Amino acid sequence: MADLSVKIGGLQMKNPVMTASGTFGYGEEYADFIDISQIGGIIVKGTTLAHREGNPYPRMAETPSGMLNCVGLQNKGVDYFVQNIYPRIKDIQTNMIVNVSGACVDDYVATAEKINELPNIPAIELNISCPNVKQGGMAFGTTCAGAESVVSAVRKVYKKTLIVKLSPNVTNIAEIAQSAEAAGADSVSLINTLMGMAIDAERMKPVLSTVTGGLSGPCVKPVALRMVWQVAKVVKIPVVGLGGIMNATDAIEFFLAGASAIQIGTANFIDPAVTLKVVAGINEYLDRHGFSSVKEIVGALKV
Amino acid sequence: MKKHIVDLKVVSNEKLGDKHILMKLTSDALLPEMRPGQFAEVRVDNSSTTFLRRPISIHFVDRVKNELDLLIQLVGDGTRKLATLKAGDTVNVVLPLGNGFSDPQPQQKSLLLVGGGVGVAPLLDLGSYLKSKGYQPTFLLGARSAKDLLQIAAFEKVGRVLVTTEDGSCGEKGFVTNHSVLKNEQFDKIYTCGPTPMMKAVATFAAQHAIDCEVSLENKMACGLGACLCCVTETKEGHKCVCSDGPVFNIKDLTWQI
Numbered sequence: 001m002a003d004l005s006v007k008i009g010g011l012q013m014k015n016p017v018m019t020a021s022g023t024f025g026y027g028e029e030y031a032d033f034i035d036i037s038q039i040g041g042i043i044v045k046g047t048t049l050a051h052r053e054g055n056p057y058p059r060m061a062e063t064p065s066g067m068l069n070c071v072g073l074q075n076k077g078v079d080y081f082v083q084n085i086y087p088r089i090k091d092i093q094t095n096m097i098v099n100v101s102g103a104c105v106d107d108y109v110a111t112a113e114k115i116n117e118l119p120n121i122p123a124i125e126l127n128i129s130c131p132n133v134k135q136g137g138m139a140f141g142t143t144c145a146g147a148e149s150v151v152s153a154v155r156k157v158y159k160k161t162l163i164v165k166l167s168p169n170v171t172n173i174a175e176i177a178q179s180a181e182a183a184g185a186d187s188v189s190l191i192n193t194l195m196g197m198a199i200d201a202e203r204m205k206p207v208l209s210t211v212t213g214g215l216s217g218p219c220v221k222p223v224a225l226r227m228v229w230q231v232a233k234v235v236k237i238p239v240v241g242l243g244g245i246m247n248a249t250d251a252i253e254f255f256l257a258g259a260s261a262i263q264i265g266t267a268n269f270i271d272p273a274v275t276l277k278v279v280a281g282i283n284e285y286l287d288r289h290g291f292s293s294v295k296e297i298v299g300a301l302k303v
Numbered sequence: 304m305k306k307h308i309v310d311l312k313v314v315s316n317e318k319l320g321d322k323h324i325l326m327k328l329t330s331d332a333l334l335p336e337m338r339p340g341q342f343a344e345v346r347v348d349n350s351s352t353t354f355l356r357r358p359i360s361i362h363f364v365d366r367v368k369n370e371l372d373l374l375i376q377l378v379g380d381g382t383r384k385l386a387t388l389k390a391g392d393t394v395n396v397v398l399p400l401g402n403g404f405s406d407p408q409p410q411q412k413s414l415l416l417v418g419g420g421v422g423v424a425p426l427l428d429l430g431s432y433l434k435s436k437g438y439q440p441t442f443l444l445g446a447r448s449a450k451d452l453l454q455i456a457a458f459e460k461v462g463r464v465l466v467t468t469e470d471g472s473c474g475e476k477g478f479v480t481n482h483s484v485l486k487n488e489q490f491d492k493i494y495t496c497g498p499t500p501m502m503k504a505v506a507t508f509a510a511q512h513a514i515d516c517e518v519s520l521e522n523k524m525a526c527g528l529g530a531c532l533c534c535v536t537e538t539k540e541g542h543k544c545v546c547s548d549g550p551v552f553n554i555k556d557l558t559w560q561i
Contacts, residue, residue, distance in 0.1 A: 025530035029547075032306040045532075053541055060523050060533035062355050067525060071532045074542060217354060269355060269526045270346065272397060273308055 002286035003293040004279065006040070006261050008238050009161035009186025011095055011123045013040040013261065015279050016294055017251070020242050020265030021046055021099035021125060021165075022071065026089050033272040038279065041095035043125050043263065044085075047115075048100075049107040051077040055132060061198035061207040066217025066244070067266060068196050070210040072132040073101050078111045082118065090120040099165070101127040105140075105153045112158040122160055126151065126185075129167030129192035131214045141167035141192075144179040155184035163240060166190040168220075168227055177231040177239075189240035189263065190231060191224045217266040218244040225257050232258020232299055246274070248281020255282075258299040304399055306528070307335045313392045314370060316385075319453060323421060324386045325362075326373045328394065334371055337361055338403030339429035340519055340551045343373065344527040345385065346395040353381030356397065358524045358546070360424040360496070363431065363457070374453060376421035400527045401550045404429050404494055404517055407438065411491035411515065414438055416462075417479050417505050419445040419497025423453055425519055429494060430461040441465065441490075443482055445501065449473035480504045490514055506554040507561040516554045520545050 004015035018041035024030060027042045036042065054074025061068040075081070081098070089096050098115050102108035108126065115124055128141035128150055140146040151164055164180040166173055168191035177188045193214025198207040224243020232239045241259030245251050246267045254262045267274045282294060291297055311328035319325055344356035363372040377383050388394060404425075407414060414433060416426045423444055430440040440462040446452045449472035458464045466474025467482050475482050479501060485508060495505045496519035509516035522534035522545040529547025536545050537558045543549065554561065 023526070023531060025528065029526075029528040029530040033308055054532065054535070057535055057537075057542075058523060059535065060525055060531075062353070062523070064352055065354055067354060069525070069531070069533055074532050074535070266525075269531060271308070272306075272526075272528065 002283055002291055004283060006294060008163065008240065008261055009123070011041070011161040013095060015040040016255070016261035016282070017275055017279050018043055018097070018240070018261060018263045019268060019275060020263040021127065023265040023268045026085055027092055027096070028089065030268070030272050034276050037093040039094055039275045040261065040279075041097050041123075042092070043097045043099050044089070045075055046073045046099045046101045046127055046130065047075050047078050047081050047111060048073055048102055049078055049111045051075070051080065056209040058207060058209055061213065063196070063198060063215065063217070064219065066215055066219035068198055068208060068213035068215050069193070070132045070208045070213035072210070073130060078114045082114055086118055086121070090118070095122050096120060097123045097125055097163070099125045099127050101130055101133070103133070105150050108150050109153050109157055112154045116158050116160065123163060124158060124160070125163040125165050125189060126154055127165045127192070129165050131167070131169060131193055131195045131212070132210060138167050138169060141176060142170050144175055147176050147179045148183045151180050151183035151185050161186045163187040163189050165192055166231075167192050168223060168243075169195045173227045174230045174234045177235050181235045181237050185237060187238045187240055188231060188235065189242060191220070191227050191243045194220050194223060216244070218246050220244045221250060225253055228254055228259050229257040229301070245278070246270070248278045248285060251278050251282055252285050252297065255294065255297045256299070256301040258301075260295075260298050304336055304338065304341075306397065306400065308395065308397050309335070310393045311371065311396050313388050313390055313394060315390055316388050318386070320450060322377050323453060324375050324377065325454070326375060326385065326388065328371045328373065328396070329369055334364065334369055335399060337364060337399035339432045340403035340425050341399035341401045342550060343396045343398035344400060344524075345373070347381040347384050350380050350384045353379070353384065355525055356527065357381050357385070358400070358527055360519070361399065361428050362424045363427045374421060374424040397527060401546060402548065404519070404551050406436070407433070407492050408515070412438070413489060413491045414440045415443060415490040415493045416440050417443045417445075417493060417495040417497070419479060419501040420451070421453065422497030422501070422519070423458075425496050426494065427454060427457055427461065430458065434461050439463070441484070443467070443479050443484065445479035445497070478504065480508050492516070495519070503559055503561060506559055509554060510561045517551050518554060518557070519550045520552060521550065522546075
């Protein structure tokens with residue numbers, strides 16, 4: 001049994017497997033299938049200052065080896081989270097991490113301040129990369145100045161581990177990552193979804209209500225790996241890799257590219273028990289290759 | 304009701320006309336508990352275009368034989384792959400999902416189950432359940448033509464079956480809402496599943512006659528568990544997930560213009 005524990009900023013994790021925001025609800029939805037406390041971290045649904053109804057239906061289009069979504073951050077707002085959801089999930093014995101989004105810097109700051117007061121939430125993931133909202137969201141994640149402004153403002157009020165989730169819809173993701181690092185991020189996670197679209201040729205109409213949406217699933221993995229590789233080379237903070245991870249082999253590839261931890265997203269929809277299979281598979285790989293710790297393979301790609 | 308991921312064995316997989324299959328599944332273990340109106344997410348293996356599981360209504364559960372029947376319309380590559388499964392093959396299924404139909408209230412004695420197309424699927428399990436509770440359900444089943452009617456013999460074992468076809472080749476000619484039974488008899492509760500225009504017509508009839516009415520909705524789904532929020536529908540309380548808050552909704556909770 002290899003040592004699977006990793007540390008992301010101040011966040012101590014029993015293993016490097018997390019669930020990606022928006023794909024695992026609040027964890028409870030999967031509790032019938034697996035012991036969710038055995039997952040290294042659960043990143044709950046994107047939370048905003050005010051209640052959001054999200055985008056109209058249809059919100060999803062299946063694509064070859066993946067899917068597009070345009071959910072649009074449907075959530076009941078941070079106050080509802082604090083009063084109604086937090087009490088339900090606070091005693092789950094793993095890292096419960098809140099994904100925070102906003103339309104402007106003040107929204108991000110106000111939401112992060114409220115989450116900062118919750119003792120059993122050890123980290124937030126700052127979502128500066130949602131492609132499905134009209135205001136804010138990805139706008140902050142596509143320029144260095146935008147990333148710097150929101151991360152530094154949140155850093156002033158948020159005292160625990162601050163992970164910043166980056167958009168792949170940029171020319172140079174390494175520069176954005178460096179801006180987030182300089183502004184005080186403890187870690188960067190990447191990639192959020194790639195902006196895409198689907199068309200119904202017979203009806204001559206877009207499939208999604210918002211025309212464009214975010215692409216996820218195994219089809220994005222090569223892009224995600226490339227971006228993790230580029231970012232890990234230029235930042236000192238740990239990188240959390242995600243994008244199309246379906247099994248332990250995919251996860252190992254992200255570690256080799258430089259990720260210190262990984263997230264599983266869309267794969268949860270195909271196999272609700274996939275997270276713990278990936279944990280077991282990482283351990284098996286490490287044992288088979290004679291590594292005593294997962295940390296030994298982070299960035300160990302032989303180029 | 305606890306959800307399970309199970310490998311089920313195909314007992315038989317029968318083609319019903321050109322567009323549907325009836326897949327009978329079993330398990331070495333006892334099949335999980337499930338309610339009428341709930342559904343299963345069926346994994347499709349070896350399809351180049353199908354990535355997500357396919358949400359399929361629970362059509363019938365035979366507790367004596369320990370068999371689960373799925374009535375599946377062949378729509379795309381995923382369902383066509385399911386049609387190639389043979390007796391002895393294994394299929395991976397997550398179930399039971401969704402809320403299911405609710406029991407009739409004590410004063411609701413006369414029950415009408417209205418189905419159209421492949422939407423008749425959950426009504427067989429519902430009708431069997433209601434029959435086991437002492438009700439005598441009436442099925443009103445609609446199709447384009449006689450050849451499109453599904454599982455009529457199975458429905459006839461459970462209750463009275465009334466039929467409409469658009470071309471008049473079987474039963475009364477027209478849509479389900481044109482059937483004479485709606486003029487001649489009174490019903491206390493209507494359950495319906497089928498194409499959305501049909502369900503809206505049934506819901507309109509129910510609303511006009513102040514009849515309690517539940518509809519089983521269909522939407523494109525990803526997780527099936529209420530986690531991804533892809534399959535929402537408008538309700539009076541905002542967006543709700545068809546997979547976990549539904550698929551069954553009472554029409555008084557929806558925002559349909561009826």
